[in-house]
Amino acid sequence: xxxxxxxxxxxxxxxxxxxxxxxxxxxxxxxxxxxxxxxxxxxxxxxxxxxxxxxxxxxxxxxxxxxxxxxxxxxxxxxxxxxxxxxxxxxxxxxxxxxxxxxxxxxxxxxxxxxxxxxxxxxxxxxxxxxxxxxxxxxxxxxxxxxxxxxxxxxxxxxxxxxxxxxxxxxxxxxxxxxxxxxxxxxx
Numbered sequence: 001x002x003x004x005x006x007x008x009x010x011x012x013x014x015x016x017x018x019x020x021x022x023x024x025x026x027x028x029x030x031x032x033x034x035x036x037x038x039x040x041x042x043x044x045x046x047x048x049x050x051x052x053x054x055x056x057x058x059x060x061x062x063x064x065x066x067x068x069x070x071x072x073x074x075x076x077x078x079x080x081x082x083x084x085x086x087x088x089x090x091x092x093x094x095x096x097x098x099x100x101x102x103x104x105x106x107x108x109x110x111x112x113x114x115x116x117x118x119x120x121x122x123x124x125x126x127x128x129x130x131x132x133x134x135x136x137x138x139x140x141x142x143x144x145x146x147x148x149x150x151x152x153x154x155x156x157x158x159x160x161x162x163x164x165x166x167x168x169x170x171x172x173x174x175x176x177x178x179x180x181x182x183x184x185x186x187x188x
Contacts, residue, residue: 004110006036006066008059021047022059026066029075039063042133061126064112065090071106087127094120 006026021043024036039062046055068090069078078086097114098107115123 004063004067005070006063008056008063010056011035011040022056024059024063024066036066038134041137042130045133057122058126058129061123062130064094064123065127067110068093068107071110074106087124087131090127091120091124094123 006024008022008024010020011023012020021040023043024039025033026036027033039059042062043055043059046058050058065087069083069086072086072089073082093107093110094112094115095117098105098110098112101108
């Protein structure tokens, strides 16, 4: 597997609030390399409300996610639910890194060291910001993510009252349901 399939570069694209924008160049299925125009549009809009360094971090996260998605899905198109799961898998992979994986694992070739949970959380927020922007931009024509997968259930305090009498891990019941739901729905 050839990675990366996407890289970032700063292009001298002038507009309101910026003189250059971080941009993503991605390899197409036929092997050509093209400017990801949607990434430039997003970076341009971000530059109106964020500083240069922050815009670069957002675009770099999107670029890393594109490389991850290519390795994770093998270049195949994913459903909305599977794309949402991929965002969660991306965050987990960023924390764990990929250098410890065996060479027959497609994610190994990302060669990522593990990152802090704070960095992973920031990157998660960058991706959610992009996907939300993408949904707003395309209106109701398409859905970019399944928000229900991002909400872990809350702990029911009534379950904790009899904590020692039943299941020691009863406080994790809502999280169990969440992960069970993900496991049962193998929609790729």
